Amino acid sequence: MSTEHAITNRTLIERLSMSNSQDSNQKPLVAALASQNHAETLKDSEALELVQRRHAHLGGSILFYKEPAHIVKGEGIWLYDNKGNKYLDCYNNVASVGHCHPRVVEALSTQAAQLNTHTRYLHESVVTYCENLAATMPDGLDVVMLTCTGSEANDLAMQLARMMSGNQGAVVMENSYHGNTTLIASLSTCLSAADNRPDYVAAIEPPNTYRGPFRAGEANLGQKYADLADEAIAVLQASGQGVAAFMCDAVFDTQGSLEAPKDYFQQVYAKIRAAGGLCIADEVQAGFGRTGKMWGFENFDVVPDIVTLGKPMGAGHPIAGLVTSRAIADRFAEQAFYFNTFSGNPVSTKVGDTVLAIIQQQQLAQNCADVALHLRTELAKLQHKHPLIGDVRGLGMFIGIELVRDRDSLEPAREAALIIAEQMKAEGILIGATGRYGNVIKVRPPLVFSKDNADLLIEKLDKLLSELAS
Numbered sequence: 123m124s125t126e127h128a129i130t131n132r133t134l135i136e137r138l139s140m141s142n143s144q145d146s147n148q149k150p151l152v153a154a155l156a157s158q159n160h161a162e163t164l165k166d167s168e169a170l171e172l173v174q175r176r177h178a179h180l181g182g183s184i185l186f187y188k189e190p191a192h193i194v195k196g197e198g199i200w201l202y203d204n205k206g207n208k209y210l211d212c213y214n215n216v217a218s219v220g221h222c223h224p225r226v227v228e229a230l231s232t233q234a235a236q237l238n239t240h241t242r243y244l245h246e247s248v249v250t251y252c253e254n255l256a257a258t259m260p261d262g263l264d265v266v267m268l269t270c271t272g273s274e275a276n277d278l279a280m281q282l283a284r285m286m287s288g289n290q291g292a293v294v295m296e297n298s299y300h301g302n303t304t305l306i307a308s309l310s311t312c313l314s315a316a317d318n319r320p321d322y323v324a325a326i327e328p329p330n331t332y333r334g335p336f337r338a339g340e341a342n343l344g345q346k347y348a349d350l351a352d353e354a355i356a357v358l359q360a361s362g363q364g365v366a367a368f369m370c371d372a373v374f375d376t377q378g379s380l381e382a383p384k385d386y387f388q389q390v391y392a393k394i395r396a397a398g399g400l401c402i403a404d405e406v407q408a409g410f411g412r413t414g415k416m417w418g419f420e421n422f423d424v425v426p427d428i429v430t431l432g433k434p435m436g437a438g439h440p441i442a443g444l445v446t447s448r449a450i451a452d453r454f455a456e457q458a459f460y461f462n463t464f465s466g467n468p469v470s471t472k473v474g475d476t477v478l479a480i481i482q483q484q485q486l487a488q489n490c491a492d493v494a495l496h497l498r499t500e501l502a503k504l505q506h507k508h509p510l511i512g513d514v515r516g517l518g519m520f521i522g523i524e525l526v527r528d529r530d531s532l533e534p535a536r537e538a539a540l541i542i543a544e545q546m547k548a549e550g551i552l553i554g555a556t557g558r559y560g561n562v563i564k565v566r567p568p569l570v571f572s573k574d575n576a577d578l579l580i581e582k583l584d585k586l587l588s589e590l591a592s
């Protein structure tokens with residue numbers, strides 16, 4: 123693996139957030155955020171007081187923007203701040219069916235007014251939800267295990283994979299993020315330097331055909347990237363860890379929203395299974411319609427052994443989980459015990475079931491495919507006009523716009539991405555920046571994003587890119 127692609131020891135915050143600074147590309151993304159002094163930049167004394175109270179008593183928190191967004195209301199694709207300003211939400215995937223969808227609010231409040239307990243009493247809603255969720259999966263993925271967060275779901279998935287395979291090791295992507303439990307943080311390679319990881323973790327280069335070791339135009343890209351798993355598997359076997367699982371996010375969020383070659387996952391899955399491991403599709407970002415299909419893995423004609431779910435599942439309510447086969451779930455049940463106080467409660471499952479019904483009835487996966495097609499066409503025009511845009515890519519409504527200082531050297535234009543994210547807010551648009559170098563603008567709106575919304579985004583982006591160039 124080239125040193126160019128070796129990661130440095132940055133924190134999650136540095137990797138996943140957008141900085142308020144206009145630092146050089148070398149400076150960690152959010153070094154400035156950590157030391158950010160809102161007292162110097164914030165003019166609004168009311169906002170400053172809230173920031174300071176928050177800082178005094180809220181641990182581990184980060185705030186986007188120089189003038190933090192003080193959001194007090196959400197409706198559909200729009201967010202409103204405490205001054206009544208309206209923002210087009212191009213960032214929040216969690217509010218999948220739109221902010222405060224009336225049917226979700228109604229389901230939640232009606233059930234909360236009636237009963238909310240754990241799953242140790244018989245209740246219709248958890249059973250109905252699991253039936254409906256399993257019905258969206260390929261044959262054989264029948265059993266649902268519910269959690270409250272995506273991190274818990276991935277942690278449980280790794281426990282299942284370890285028991286089923288008898289091995290301990292995991293193959294993951296470089297610069298991955300899968301969650302915050304001790305086990306899953308160790309599989310989240312954006313949190314650690316390559317030389318500071320447990321020997322049950324082996325990371326491979328993601329299939330970045332724009333700036334990775336194998337690039338668009340070359341033959342057999344899927345195979346070339348998949349072959350990188352061979353070394354990871356060999357390392358895990360040599361250390362005695364063996365291969366328990368391959369865990370991957372099909373939209374490659376923290377890698378800057380990548381479009382893997384069509385046959386990539388088929389080839390990696392075959393290698394992992396040949397080594398005795400299980401394939402875990404982390405659908406916490408990709409799932410529930412975002413990619414234009416219900417599940418991200420469906421874009422690649424593979425069937426995972428375990429599918430993990432979260433974020434959009436409850437449109438803001440904390441529900442997550444996994445879906446697997448009866449055989450894997452039974453093996454786990456023979457050896458272990460799983461109880462989670464809050465997961466699968468009647469309120470969560472009513473909400474989850476309502477969100478699922480809305481996605482299906484309003485055909486939101488198809489909406490994502492349609493609007494993404496329109497947006498990609500318009501973004502291609504912007505790319506033609508603005509040299510700063512090096513690449514536009516993604517699956518469905520998870521789009522990455524990679525900014526470069528030079529289209530030949532591909533030098534990342536992180537400052538520009540940060541300025542755009544910051545100034546888009548002033549233009550009434552909330553958007554993010556991501557990727558290994560923080561130079562990829564991330565478009566990941568609620569699934570109800572329309573072509574008119576896309577046009578507004580394009581108009582503002584065009585304006586800012588023109589201003590940056592002048």
Ligand SMILES: Cc1ncc(COP(=O)(O)O)c(C=O)c1O
Nearest residue numbers: 271272273300301371406407432
């Ligand atoms: C791909 C992926 N998996 C898992 C997680 C963890 O989910 P949660 O924050 O709900 O624990 C995240 C969160 O950002 C994620 O992006």
